[in-house]
Amino acid sequence: MVEFERVFKRYPERGEALSDISLRIAPGELVFLTGHSGAGKSTLLRLIGLLERPSRGQIRIGGRDLASLKRGRIPYHRREVGMIFQDHRLLPDRSVFDNVALPLEVMGVGHKEIGRRVRAALDQVGLLARERATPVALSGGEQQRVGIARAVVARPPLVVADEPTGNLDPDLSREIFELFERFHYVGVTLIIATHDLGLVAKMPYRTLTLSEGRLVNDSGGW
């Protein structure tokens, strides 16, 4: 599903953020991505979502070489990668419903279908009752769940999350991870960057560890 082959990412000001990354993630896998702050976790996820291009190396998502993807095709690529951010990236002046509906709206899905799918996604994250609220009226955990609902509403085969529990207390973090686990059970491929090592250790999933832009450990789970 996700293949990196000798991928480098260099920022002119900061030097190498990723050095010589090669990895393979199979369809349906749930993978944790850990490492200290500045190790390159976010950079790796940004490359997958095509928010940035690698300096060198080849990335294939679903068998498609991202380098061959023209600018105009990038939006269509992003529709197949659900992205979740630590700071949620919600539209503050739109309701929870409208926020979750955004990916479908962008695709031109019909009104009725949008209503059905948004409510299904909100139900999955337990926020069906809050669809009329605006994001500011929600707690941090709830906002993150809105972000998750938005990432999965269009049923993308791949979901990447960048420190989704970074600002949450342990109980809420566990809830979020259980939510990801449920998506894993229905066949979604997930890559979750986190430095919540305690939680990661309790779960039976593969963990990739980055350090200073290099892949230093790839433990195959339990």
Place this chain on the structure above:
Amino acid sequence: MARSGARRQRSLHQRTRPAIWLAQHLASARDALCRLLRTPLPTAMTIAVIGISLALPAALYVLTGNLRLMVSNWDETAAISLFLRQEVDDATAATLAERLRERPELEAVRLIGREQALREFRELGGFEGAFDQLEDNPLPALLAIYPRNTQPEDLERLSAALLELPEADFARMDSLWLQRLRAILALSQRAVFIFAALLGLGVLLIVGNTIRLEILNRRIDIEIMELVGATAAFVRRPFLYAGAWYGLLGGLGAWLLVTLLLSLLQGPVSRLAELYGASFRLAGLDALALLLVVGGSVLLGLTGSWIAVERHLRGAHPV
């Protein structure tokens, strides 16, 4: 994933491509209008500026159009009115008219005999009865002369020649000031175009700047929309529609202003026309001009927003 993704997307929307396209455009148009209405005061101000800018050339166009209409009504007026001596009777005047008609330099000669002049004078308001006291008709016969050539020098020469006739008393040249008026009209018609071009440019800049600010205000929204897979066209569309709405509302505002101006002027113009025993209705913006003002305004708004969108949405993301 490419294939399975495509299948997923297709199953998501059973709607056909044109239906999606149309629905997205309608949604964008409505969304843009709602956004404008959510900030009524700034929107109204922008629309007023556009309306006033376009009303100026439009009003000038309408007024010169009306003047031209008046002038064309006056084209009937003879170039030279030749008044005959008091003692020349209608029969002599008629033979003189016959003789003049044979001159090649004259297009037409119309005789208004003494009897006819008196009749017309009587019908004119205010003079009823005034002539009944008189035993003799005090009015002279009049020849309305329409020359082929209406150049001012030729008219002068012709008028001098006509005054040589023994029957002639005096001559009046009506067409000279008419020609001057025509020259002024031609000039102001050119001014309409210059005004329209300059103020149109102003509208372009106003809309461009308004949309630019709107884009800067919504930077975060735009970024998020791009993150969830919005195409460049999808992101641009609401801004382009906002520009078109500004144009449409501004154009209608201009039309309203011109109509208002004309209704204010109609009263005085009618009274003025009455003094000359005529009636004159001011013509408003004709359908073509209305289409030109409103359509041009929409086009200006669209172009202005397109320039802003090109400059401020392109290259925002390096990927």
